[in-house]
Each structure stands twice: as structure tokens, then as C-alpha cells.
Amino acid sequence: xxxxxxxxxxxSIQEGENLTVYCNSSSVFSSxxxxxxxxxxxxxxxxxxxxxxxxKKLKRxxxxxxxxxxxxxxxxxxAQPGDTGLYLCAGVGNxxxxxxxxxxxxxxxxx
Amino acid sequence: xxxxxxxxxxxxxxxxxQVTLRCSPKSGHDTVSWYQQALGQGPQFIFxxxxxxxxxxxxxxxxxxxxxxxxxxxxxxxNALLLGDSALYLCASSLWQTVRKPQHFGDGTRLxxx
Numbered sequence: 001x002x003x004x005x006x007x008x009x010x011x012s013i014q015e016g017e018n019l020t021v022y023c024n025s026s027s028v029f030s031s032x033x034x035x036x037x038x039x040x041x042x043x044x045x046x047x048x049x050x051x052x053x054x055x056k057k058l059k060r061x062x063x064x065x066x067x068x069x070x071x072x073x074x075x076x077x078x079a080q081p082g083d084t085g086l087y088l089c090a091g092v093g094n095x096x097x098x099x100x101x102x103x104x105x106x107x108x109x110x111x
Numbered sequence: 112x113x114x115x116x117x118x119x120x121x122x123x124x125x126x127x128x129q130v131t132l133r134c135s136p137k138s139g140h141d142t143v144s145w146y147q148q149a150l151g152q153g154p155q156f157i158f159x160x161x162x163x164x165x166x167x168x169x170x171x172x173x174x175x176x177x178x179x180x181x182x183x184x185x186x187x188x189x190n191a192l193l194l195g196d197s198a199l200y201l202c203a204s205s206l207w208q209t210v211r212k213p214q215h216f217g218d219g220t221r222l223x224x225x
Contacts, residue, residue, distance in 0.1 A: 004153075006153075033213070040218065041218050041219075042115070042201050042203075042216030042217050042218045042219055043154070043201070043216050044216070045213040045214070048213065088153050088154070090153075097142075097144075097159075097205055097208070097209070097214065098144065098156050098159060098167050098169075099144075099146075099154075099156060099203075099214065100156065101146075101153035101154045101155070102153050103152055103153045104151075104152065104153045106151075
């Protein structure tokens with residue numbers, strides 16, 4: 001069974017601070033995706049990382065895939081209240097496109 | 112272009128009852144996956160349907176069953192409901208075997224078991 005562990009589970013920071021969320025597994029995934037979920041809504045895809053060592057930037061968000069394709073990180077620079085939400089990492093297996101989700105990181109950015 | 116739509120949005124049932132949840136995939140998608148998201152946790156994969164057949168299944172008992180129709184829409188059925196079945200049930204659609212193409216999620220059905 002493939003498992004993904006996210007840390008931290010909860011994060012409460014002030015506007016303007018930086019933060020990093022980690023997603024770790026003992027399994028290799030063909031790719032890894034990061035989602036953001038707002039209350040009452042489904043997850044919305046932020047990025048997919050495919051190649052070991054890959055780094056992708058989305059405005060103030062930086063996503064990295066580990067060299068061995070087992071772990072990933074999400075770094076947010078100068079967090080804003082609009083970044084508040086549940087951040088989920090999900091590994092894509094080699095068979096089909098079934099997603100294995102981490103437990104999520106609930107981020108609150110205070111003005 | 113309509114995205115993934117799920118119905119109903121909320122549902123309240125009692126233990127032992129049966130429930131059917133419905134999902135219409137995004138236009139052009141042929142594969143539907145169902146996930147269960149308990150409060151405060153990440154979604155867990157239930158099963159995936161393509162060409163009206165269950166293609167993959169997660170670690171869920173056979174009380175959970177599904178169906179896909181020729182128009183690609185899907186239903187999730189849960190029998191003999193337990194308190195622990197209370198969760199947000201998410202439907203995601205995609206194109207079969209296009210791993211690098213994103214799955215699109217609906218906003219879910221919130222199921223409460225009393």
C-alpha cells in the first residue's frame with residue numbers, strides 16, 4: 001500500500017511570512033500533484049511534477065519533486081490571507097491514474 | 112463547458128439505510144473515480160470506472176458499489192450505512208490512462224449518518 005505523509009498538519013502564520021509543506025512517501029510515484037481545497041468545494045489542481053528533481057513555480061508558490069520521486073515540497077513566499085485553505089499532495093501510481101492523497105495541511109494566514 | 116457535477120450536495124441518512132450518489136463528468140471525459148474524504152483528512156480512493164466497468168478499487172468493503180452509464184455518468188451506492196460512512200464523497204473525471212492530464216473534481220456530496 002502506497003502512503004503519503006504530509007507535514008505539518010496545521011499551520012497558522014502571519015501575512016508576509018514564508019512557509020514550507022512537506023509530502024513524504026516510501027513509495028515511488030510516476031508523478032505527484034498538489035491540490036488546494038476550499039471549504040465546501042472539491043480539490044483544485046495547482047501543479048503536477050513528473051521528473052525527479054523538478055522544480056515548478058506558480059507565482060509565489062514553488063513546488064519541488066524529490067530526486068527519487070518519493071517526496072515533494074511546497075514553499076509559499078510572503079503568504080497572503082487568500083492562501084488560506086487545505087493543501088493536499090497526491091501521488092499518481094504507475095497503474096492507471098488513481099490518486100493516493102496525503103492527509104493534508106490546513107493553512108491559515110492571518111492579516 | 113460544465114465541470115463535474117454531483118448530486119445531491121447534502122444528504123442525511125440513518126444507520127442501516129442505503130444511499131445512491133450521482134456524478135456527471137466534465138464534458139469530453141470518459142473515466143470517473145470516487146473518493147471518500149472524512150472530516151479533517153485527505154481523500155481516499157474508492158474505485159474507478161471506465162467503459163462501464165470497475166477498473167481499480169481501493170481498500171473499501173463491498174458495501175460500496177458503483178455503476179457507470181453509457182453517457183459516462185456514474186453512481187456510487189453504499190449499503191448498510193455505518194456511522195463511519197459520514198464523509199464528503201468526491202467524484203473526479205478524467206480521460207482514461209492520461210496520467211499527466213489533470214483529474215477534475217466535483218464539489219462533493221456531504222453524507223451524514225445519524
